[in-house]
Amino acid sequence: MSGYTLYWKPGSGSMVVEAALRMIGVAFDAVEVDDTADTAFLALNPAGKVPVLKLACGPVIAESAAILISLDDMFPEARLLPPRGRSGHVKAVQWLIFMATNIYPACLRYYYPERHTTDPAHEAAEAIRSQAALDMDRDFARLAAVVQGPFLAGQTMTITDVYAAMLADWYDPAKNTPEIKALVGRVLENPAVSDAWRHHGFRA
Ligand SMILES: N[C@@H](CCC(=O)N[C@@H](CS)C(=O)NCC(=O)O)C(=O)O
Numbered sequence: 001m002s003g004y005t006l007y008w009k010p011g012s013g014s015m016v017v018e019a020a021l022r023m024i025g026v027a028f029d030a031v032e033v034d035d036t037a038d039t040a041f042l043a044l045n046p047a048g049k050v051p052v053l054k055l056a057c058g059p060v061i062a063e064s065a066a067i068l069i070s071l072d073d074m075f076p077e078a079r080l081l082p083p084r085g086r087s088g089h090v091k092a093v094q095w096l097i098f099m100a101t102n103i104y105p106a107c108l109r110y111y112y113p114e115r116h117t118t119d120p121a122h123e124a125a126e127a128i129r130s131q132a133a134l135d136m137d138r139d140f141a142r143l144a145a146v147v148q149g150p151f152l153a154g155q156t157m158t159i160t161d162v163y164a165a166m167l168a169d170w171y172d173p174a175k176n177t178p179e180i181k182a183l184v185g186r187v188l189e190n191p192a193v194s195d196a197w198r199h200h201g202f203r204a
Pocket residue numbers: 009011012013014035036037048049050051062063064065100104108
């Protein structure tokens with residue numbers, strides 16, 4: 001047994017955490033979660049969501065951005081994020097949190113609109129879905145405008161770029177935006193990322 005256990009589901013946001021673990025080069029166990037409402041899993045993350053990372057020394061971390069920032073703290077030499085104190089660090093963290101708190105939830109509203117309204121009418125769900133699409137169009141346009149470094153935080157790929165590629169794979173209009181499409185291509189040149197991408201069944 002290794003020191004790290006990643007709880008994951010195919011096609012889910014655990015992809016970026018697996019990519020981070022592979023970029024670090026640390027051994028980990030991958031436990032596929034069939035049912036996020038299972039009592040044993042809820043004991044790990046009461047929110048019933050993957051990704052979850054369990055450390056052998058005790059702590060359990062949920063929330064994709066929190067896991068990535070914690071891994072960067074534990075393994076600064078892996079350069080998941082640019083070194084602290086440099087302007088690239090602030091940018092990479094800013095865009096990571098921007099995506100985790102805006103685009104990721106919008107994507108969930110887009111695919112599961114009925115979970116985001118108490119109104120059972122089909123039209124209510126459709127309205128949620130349309131607004132989620134508009135929100136993602138606006139937010140991916142903001143990302144596309146800054147992917148000129150050629151990465152989001154400059155000349156070197158960070159885990160923030162992998163996060164952006166993952167979200168884009170869930171939403172075709174983003175994936176087909178030239179700047180984002182080029183970013184996905186660049187990110188997938190990294191073997192650690194492409195291994196996690198394939199293992200999770202991502203498409204590009
Ligand atoms: N804010 C959370 C969102 C996690 C999330 O919504 N995960 C989805 C998969 S992408 C999930 O586990 N949904 C429940 C399920 O699939 O059973 C994060 O950033 O980690």
